[in-house]
Amino acid sequence: MKLVSHPFWLVGFRPFFSLACFAGLSLPLLWALMFSGALPAPVGRFTPVQWHAHEMFFGFGWAVMGGFLLTASKNWVQIRGYHGAALMWLVAAWLFERAGMAWGGQWPAALFWLSNTVYLGSIVAMLLWTLIRYRSQDSFRDNYFFLVALPLFIAAKLLMLGGDSFQSGVTMAVGLFRVAFLVMLERTLTQFMKGVFQAEILRHPLLDNPIKLTALSLVFVAWMPKPMAGALLVVLAFLLVARLAFWKPQLAMRRLELAVMYLGYAAIAVQLLLEFVALHGSPGWVGSLSVHVFTFGVMGLIIPAMLVRISKGHTGRKVVFDAGDKLVLWIMIGAFVARVVLPQIVPGMYTGWIHLAATAWFACFAILGWRYIPFLLAPRVDGKEH
Numbered sequence: 321m322k323l324v325s326h327p328f329w330l331v332g333f334r335p336f337f338s339l340a341c342f343a344g345l346s347l348p349l350l351w352a353l354m355f356s357g358a359l360p361a362p363v364g365r366f367t368p369v370q371w372h373a374h375e376m377f378f379g380f381g382w383a384v385m386g387g388f389l390l391t392a393s394k395n396w397v398q399i400r401g402y403h404g405a406a407l408m409w410l411v412a413a414w415l416f417e418r419a420g421m422a423w424g425g426q427w428p429a430a431l432f433w434l435s436n437t438v439y440l441g442s443i444v445a446m447l448l449w450t451l452i453r454y455r456s457q458d459s460f461r462d463n464y465f466f467l468v469a470l471p472l473f474i475a476a477k478l479l480m481l482g483g484d485s486f487q488s489g490v491t492m493a494v495g496l497f498r499v500a501f502l503v504m505l506e507r508t509l510t511q512f513m514k515g516v517f518q519a520e521i522l523r524h525p526l527l528d529n530p531i532k533l534t535a536l537s538l539v540f541v542a543w544m545p546k547p548m549a550g551a552l553l554v555v556l557a558f559l560l561v562a563r564l565a566f567w568k569p570q571l572a573m574r575r576l577e578l579a580v581m582y583l584g585y586a587a588i589a590v591q592l593l594l595e596f597v598a599l600h601g602s603p604g605w606v607g608s609l610s611v612h613v614f615t616f617g618v619m620g621l622i623i624p625a626m627l628v629r630i631s632k633g634h635t636g637r638k639v640v641f642d643a644g645d646k647l648v649l650w651i652m653i654g655a656f657v658a659r660v661v662l663p664q665i666v667p668g669m670y671t672g673w674i675h676l677a678a679t680a681w682f683a684c685f686a687i688l689g690w691r692y693i694p695f696l697l698a699p700r701v702d703g704k705e706h
Contacts, residue, residue, distance in 0.1 A: 324404040327699045330706040331403060332390025333630050334696040335411050340383040340627065341693065344685030347375045352678035356671050364425030365432065366481050371421060374480050376615060377493045378440065379418060382473075384623050385500065386410065386443050389466075391634065393447055396463060397454035402446060403706065410446075413439035440477060444470045462503065465532055469499050472539060488542040494614050495539035498588060501618055502535050505585055512578055513568065522566035531559050541595070550599050557592040560585070577628075577641040580621040580649050587617030606663040606670060616656040616677070624648050624684055631692040636702030644691060648684045655680035 328334050351372045353359035361368035394401025402410075420427065420435025427435070447470055451463055473496055480489030506528060513519045534556040541549045564585060572578040594610040597603055625641075628648075633639045641649075659677035663670050700706070 324408070326697075328697050329404050329407050331394075331401060331634065332407060332410075333387040333634060335407055336383050336387030336390065336414075337627055337631060338689070338693050338696050339411065339414060340380060340387065340623075341685045341689035343375075343380040343383050344623075345682045345689065347372075347380055348678040348681040351375075352675045355674055362422050362425060364421070365429075367486075370481060370486055373486075373490055373493075373611075374477070375418075375421060377480070377490075377497070378473075378477055379414075379421070381493075381497060381619065382440060382443075383414065384619075384627070385497075386414075388504075388626070388630070389447055390443070391630065393450050396460055397450060397458050399450070399454060401450075401706075406446070410439065410443055413442055436477070436481065437474070440474055444474060460507070462529070462532065465499060465503055465536060468536065469496050469539070472496055490611060491542045492539055494591075494611060495535070495541060497619070498614070499532065499535045499539065501584070501588065501622065502532060505581065505622075509567065509572075509578075509581060509585075512581070513572065516575060516578065517568070517571050519568050519571055521568055522563060527559065527563055531556065531563065534559065538592075546599060550596055553592045553596040553599070557589045557596070560589040560592075564589070576646050576649055577625050580625050580653070583653075584618045584622035587613055587621070590617065606667040607659075609660065609664070612660050616652075616659050620652050620655055620681070621649075624652055624688060627688055627692065631695050634700075635695045635698070636700035636704060637695070644687065648687050651680050651684045651687075655684070 323329070328338075350359065354361045354368055354372075362371055364371065366374070390402055390407075416435045417439045420432050424432040424435055448467065451458065451467060472492070476489050476492035476496055478489070479485040479492060482489065506523065510521055510523055513521050534552055538549075538552055538556060541552070544552070564582070567582070569582050572582045591610055591613040594605075594613060598610060603609075628641060628645045629639050655677045658673050658680060663673045666673075
């Protein structure tokens, strides 16, 4: 079998979910060791905190996002999608970026910035080409949100690695991932609730579109006047909570694999309110609470469940969460408590909580990798090609 036709290279979620598992188990643990001084930080053109934020959003986050969008976009527009050599190029570019972030401080500036932009620039261009070229056959008319949001990720990445612009870059990255998760949750929770409980949940353009438009506007919250920023943060949080009340959470909480999706959705609203509070005062929170509510409460809770569903469903298996799958979800709930809740209660053990949360991420994604990378390396069990 030729390498380019190996099952691993047939569709985007296979290589990129594998990379996400490796990134998820290693990047938080590396940061915990750096934070406690057990491991030296990369010598680069950025601070250790910039390295950590960048790698979690654009190393881990964009491995997941890349795998999801490469797979979903081809289904949205009913085409074969990128495979073979195109995926090999993207994986090589992702690995080149990780090398640049680890050792690129000693490289010429041009080589470092090439390493830092070639992956995101390539995958954004490829996704935009797919969505624009086949726009007439797109089954989701609101994919124009991705047409706007995807190029902005490049701006957020560059701001995050800048000197004085780091915080603006973080805020922008959170805002862009927020848009992506809101679009994804609208579509998937509608299907999941109908499939599991035969329940319809409220979907109406007069509610859904203002939510997504407000979320898109908040990508630029760092540059807004304070009254405008505060108003939009509260409005979006209110709309999300109001819609959640009509999404039958009492049903969803009966099933762990749905409960984590709902908790992740709720965490978006909580994070918006935390941003509002921080905008109007100096709360004595320990750590970057707002950001970690998003990274642990939204990304940390939703992504493992998403990886399980796609890795099973798109390899021809029945999507059933067994005991091992539920274990990783509980581990990530524990990671959220360790990183977000416990430091506020026992701040004197802050370094210990960081290590505990990082260990939980290691355990979660090590188990996911051990269980599902063999699926991603093998042909579909139902005989279909991809």
